[in-house]
Amino acid sequence: MTVLLDPTSERSPTVRPRLPRPERLEGLTIGILDIAKPRGDVFLRRLGERLNERGLAVRHYAKPTNTRVAPLPLRQQIAAEVNLVIEGLSD
């Protein structure tokens, strides 16, 4: 029998279930996150306008760069201010 050493981090990933999707948007605050991909801002601005037209509350956020995860203060701010988030993932 050979004994090998585990080269991995030996983590058993904890699966965190997503929050259930809301049944309706009325009464909720919607966050729109621009991850700084080209033309994402154009698309998301228009999306925000359409949501406003339906009388929904919208807040806009932007990551400084798409190459890094969002800074912690931004993530905390979004979590504190909105009920759901829409982001554009690619250009």
Next chain:
Amino acid sequence: MTDRLPQDGLVAVVKRDCPTCVLAAPVLGALARDTGLTVYTQDDPTFPETVPGRIDDRTLDISHRLKIEIVPTLIRFEAGREAGRTYGWDRAEWQRLTGVLGLGRDLPEARPGCGAKNVEPGVIERLKVRFNETGLKSRRIEIGADEDEQEAMYARGWSDGLPLVPPTEERVLRMLDGTSRDPQEVLGLVPPDLAPATVEKIAVNAVMAGCKPEYLPVVLAAVEAVLEEEFAMHGVLATTMFVGPVVVVNGPVRRHIGMNAKGNALGQGNRANAAIGRALQLVIRNIGGGRPQEVDRATLGNPGKYTYCFAEDEESSTWEPLSVERGQPSGQSAVTVFAGFGLQGIVDQKSRDPESLSRSFAASLRAIHSIKLAPACDALLVVCPEHHRTFRQAGWSKARLYEELYRLCDIPGEELIAGAKGIAEGGPPSLAGKTVNKFRPGGIMIVRAGGDAGMFSGIIGGWSAGGPRGSLPVTKEVKT
């Protein structure tokens, strides 16, 4: 085992393969007969014939417990504790330790001993494993006797696609001999899982990659470098673009471990080049959990994501090494990591003056990613010896070449507008009338490598998100 050792009296550890042990055999016989002596023999249970009650220690258990390093070793016990020991044959020392005068009158005064079998490479590690003295924290995974080790490792997802060296406890212990750093020291958190990179876990992956212990300090420095915030390893891994970490090694360690900076420096065939780059990738894969088609979203990737590591040819260059240019002291070993991909060749066999050759270089540099994109990315320019000669003979420093290349990479905005040259890729019409540089200031790095023949330099392209908003190159000292 210790119950076989006497509470009081003399103990000797010997082996037949040691001429000094053979020399001292008559003395051992006399001591055994007259004073009382327990002799353990490491290799041949019939040796020494002069001591009828000798004890077979071919398992080396007693030798290991007594921490024998040299044979013969003579130890005196008092009340179960070691009261003194001596190595090799030294009449005065043996007489002092035994209290017996006139030992080995016909022998020379002294003779050095030989290395003990229990501390031979390959043996000491086995003994530490047997006595559970490794200190290794990694989970042990038992592979069945009838199971194929390679298949077992593939099945667990540890491989980059190629066979691996099985990371046994013995091999990992030997690997850790390559550094003085604590095996449990954490070098950083490896993305995407942000799992701690301990020296031990890196050593396990270095074994699998095919590293020798003396490569480990370079691997550790490379891991430290990619885990620096400014390298943005998460993004380098997760991008759909081609890049992976490229490792450039400078300083004396290159020669100590036999790296290739000459012919085919960026190609196959050198163990250190190949294994160091591979070890870094395995660390990302196994410790960080970064795998293709998972968090690694590369569209095509590039073959350098198996391994991409080479040494700079400092000896035949008149330019300062990359590490020195980046602030490391001259003569200190260092690694520089760059988020790069592939190799775009620059073929120029006719330029004999630096003006022509730098224009040739710049024209190729302007084509990285797309001739329609600027600024595009950082670039690592690998200048071959014959091209370097042209600059050297004209007295061009590296700084001068940087300056000229940057200037020559200014591009008229009209050429970059979407649709210009019949190519839809490109920038907005507002670029008209402006000049745009292909690179950010400092976005080109120059190194020297390659074989003596051939006017073929190369460009290692970077990531479109190069510079501060993406990945910056990082240089780290190689610590022993």
